[in-house]
Amino acid sequence: MAKEEGLAIGIDLGTTYSCVAVWQEQHCRVEIIHNDQGNNTTPSSVAFTDHERLIGDAAKNQAATDPENTIFDAKRLIGRKYSEHNVQKDKMLWPFKVVAGANDKPMIVVKYKGQEKQLCAEEVSSMILVKLRDIAEAFLEKPRKPTMDAGAIAGLNVIRIINEPAAAAIAYGLDKRSLDIDQQTKVDIDTINSLSSISRKNILRVYFTQDREIKRKNKVDISGNPRALRRLRTACERAKRTLSSAVTTKVDVDAIFQGIDFNSSISRVRFEEINMELFEECIETVEKCLTDAKMDKSSVHDVVLVGGSSRIPKVQQLLQAFFNGKDLCKSINPDEAVAYGAAVKAALLSKCFKNVPDLVLLDVTPLSLGVSVKGDLMSVVVPRNTSIPRKMKQEFRTSVDNQSLARIMVYEGERTRASDNNLLGSFVLSGFPPAPRGHPLYVSFSIDENGILSVSAEEKTTVNKNEITIINDNKDRLSAKEIERMIQEAKFYEAEDREFLKKANTKYDLDDCVYRSRNVLKKVCIRSIVRPKEKEDLRSAINRATDLLDEENEQYDIAVFEACLKELESSLERFESW
Template sequence: MGESMSDCEWPVIGIDLGTCYSCVAVWRDNRVEIITNDQGNRTTPSWVAFNDKERLIGEAALNQAGSNPCNTIFDAKRLIGRRFNDESVQEDMKSWPFKVVSGTKPGTKHKPMVSVLYKGEHYTFTPEEISSMVLMKMKDIAEAFYGSKIKNAVVTVPAYFSDSQRQATKDAGTIAGLNVVRIINEPTAAAMAYGLDTKLITSGSARAKTVLIFDFGGGTFDVSLVAIEKGEFIVKAITGDAHLGGGDFNNRMLSYFAKEFKRKNGFDISKNPRAIARLRTASERAKRVLSSAAQTDIEVDCLFEGTDFRSTITRARFEKLNMELFLKSLDIVKNCLRDANMEKWEVDDVVLVGGSTRIPMIQKLLTEFFDGKDLCTSINPDEAVAFGAAIHAANISGVGKSIKDIVLVDVTPFSLGTSVVSGDMSVVIPRNTPIPAKMFDNYTTVYDNQTSVAFCVYAGERPIAVDNNFLGKFTLLGIPPVPHGIPELKVSFEIDVDGILTVSATEKSTGNSNQITIKNHKGGLSKADMDRMLLEAEFFKAEDKKRRKVVNAKNALEIYANRLKHAMDRGKVTNIGNFRKMENAVDLTLEWLEECSDDVGDAFEFEKKLEDLQRSCGYIKL
């Protein structure tokens, strides 16, 4: 199925790189273990922030978003592998407080770039770089758990991610210092988690099950039909929307509350990033509460111009605001069943994955559609994808003895082909073809003495090629100058296990050939760009380490001085020789700490102060 132990260094971690939250897991002691972060949480916000002092990732970035909205980045997954002028990017930019600009340099031209202010200087980052920072955080969490370096990872992506988005995700892993040994689809990973949870993997049960994975996360939505039998996972069909998720529900609530604030107070806050960021946080909190309550209040003090905002929203109002999106998700379920040529009664279990599946109306619509079938909620919707990624990681590294016989057969979510002279889309690999796959078709010239043919590669289901997603272009040269229709041009499309596409063309009589691997268009990075970003990643890592060293040195000094002061106040060091001198040294140190700036650039100054205080006090141990 994949690499052996000799090929794939253990441990291999599984990472769910989510739009809103990320999760990391590993196979240990014959089971999956979700790894908690430094705050003790099992999921970590996919947020990155920059300020005058440091870079923050995860909870630290999320917690300061209200006061630093323009330099706090979230939803990077909605940018990765896309172009700046994509309709979805332009739509999202309207609700983001941070600035997104179009790249202008050769390696980043037309890519969406995040612009931030860090330590007084302007920086721009690609979505890959922001995602790499989140991946690096997940890598650090795993390394803290193991106490050793982690190199290899299985990373999940939405099933409906395009080839360029998959390649961009792999690039992000490389920038983070990870060897991404496999990219797998999120609903497929969730199906593996379900298989282990229900013992379909390990029990040897002969009965096959057809499972519909309903994966509704913070930024993406996927539906996958998977047949599971004796450890074999065969994906029958996948469909979805790489731009639909809980964040869209937040945006609709945000818009609703902003209009209410304007109606009540006359202020338009749409252009005020700080007010929008605080209202967004309140909106998301209200959304979560409404999954278990009929209504909730939101309160934001001094939202704008000293004016407080108070409002109440009911679950019915929330459902009305988002019903269009709820029904859209149900249409995608119907499309998936149709693509698999299956009826809804043939589905054994409907498995809910992703935080948005907690919304009662979504569950109600699904239950009604499947004629009252109980929905499967036995696996944690926030952790299922990372759980499955860890299973796959153990499988390909050869360490999961109880799951060594797992076989995974995934499919491609889009039809892949090339344009012909009429402008039509000539499909070479139809959608929902099992991968890895290799298929070919034959073409010829359309003009006499034509010595070259350009092949434009597209992904999509529209009959006209240019209406689909353009992936790349290459030209086959050296065709013999003969009448049209005589040259035989064999075009081959090959998709690897990560869903990465390679297209090649060969002229039969001469053997001349050319090919393109669809990874440098709309999201792929050149070697020069990758090298530059790796250097920048090392720079920020070194800056973070330097900052932590300063903070730790300052904390060590402050803790020692305060403990000494406490001991002196309680009369525990009265027998020391020069008490007055020692008391003065402690007081001066505490005063200096009060006045010193956090911007002290070197830990040495704090370390020297600590050494001086310890010397003045006779190196008292506390």
């Protein structure tokens, strides 16, 4: 989102198509801005030739003739590592070349003006942003002034980043502003994340079906020809869109390979059959969303459809059936809803607009956030589904005597064992004076409106402080699919994690009892005569407990630690009573 005096611009930087909208104070409404081709959406494509760089429709139009130098889907590579399974899988389907760069960063290879050039996904996305900015400038007939470093690469004044579901819900809320918005519960079928993935996958499933037909009918294999593959993919995408309104459509590509014309057809029934698994995943996503929100589907007032694939009749049918026949809201073009809502939010944040309805939508943390403590335990500071922005602080204590530094390891996840969760980063707090075990340190988690996480640790007596910042597109952050996998794993291993927590707490209690016993023994021995038997009993119990704690003792059952703790506490009690 970006702002200008009297104007607020919203941009939906999509994986396949992008869109830009403007809130104009003088008209008190949002307007979707058409591009130079008269289209309300612009392909998120960039192409390179021997003479120029093409962006948007021009890039997509030449994709069939030069697929190796036409980049699309670049957004899927942002924040990813080249070695990731999904990147390797996607790489096999793209006509352009992707290689490993520094720090395992995926780099896209193109030929531009006769020279090979490597681009990261962020560079490609910035080119698309520049194009969208130019579209807005041409429509508004004045250039915009960049004022924030965050938007410098695209020349934008970025005032807030919001997620796509929130933007879409704002768009719908404005469209229905006569309703009491605060009293309405809406489900934005994002499916934006899940449907955009479904959109791509169902095109590919049609694509592979047709590819097999080419092999069967014509006995040729086009898999090694990027131009033929790109033309077939485009035809399949067009077929998928047509089937949203027609019951059957043709897939025709003239001279697709070696002079062969490819002519086929696909029905909506067949399309639904080969993609039913994906459609069912969409419904599962909605169901999990309601479960996480601890609400029943009967309490949902409106179901908002967003994203091109929400036009698929079978998706609409399944959603309507899931919500017991409730009518689905289709009042806003699903391709434009995100940009529409982003423009409204930009206007709200600009403060200077008087006629913008104030719609409040809260984002939440998808996973719990915390730090690792002794015993590889995950100590949660920010619970899952906490609304943001939010700042939370927790006190921790040193685990050994004379400790003068502490490593803070930041994790996200739902497992009890810290190492089973996702490590986001770590830093060291040092320079505080040596002190007995149990010296307090304070760790703060702060998440801003853009989802940027800052974790700081402070020691009060010296005011020593250190921190780390983790942004949403950090390569170590998890994708939506990985988040869901971790949530399901936490449920599957719930009993195992309970046992681990119980055992870890017993070990901590045993370690604490050893510490107290040694201090008591030391103090009493200094100031008075001690009966040898009680002294020896306590010392032996301390040694047995220490040996047990020092061993690689994962094979020992919790009962072993409980028995050792009981023995040590009994010896300590006898010693203190004497």
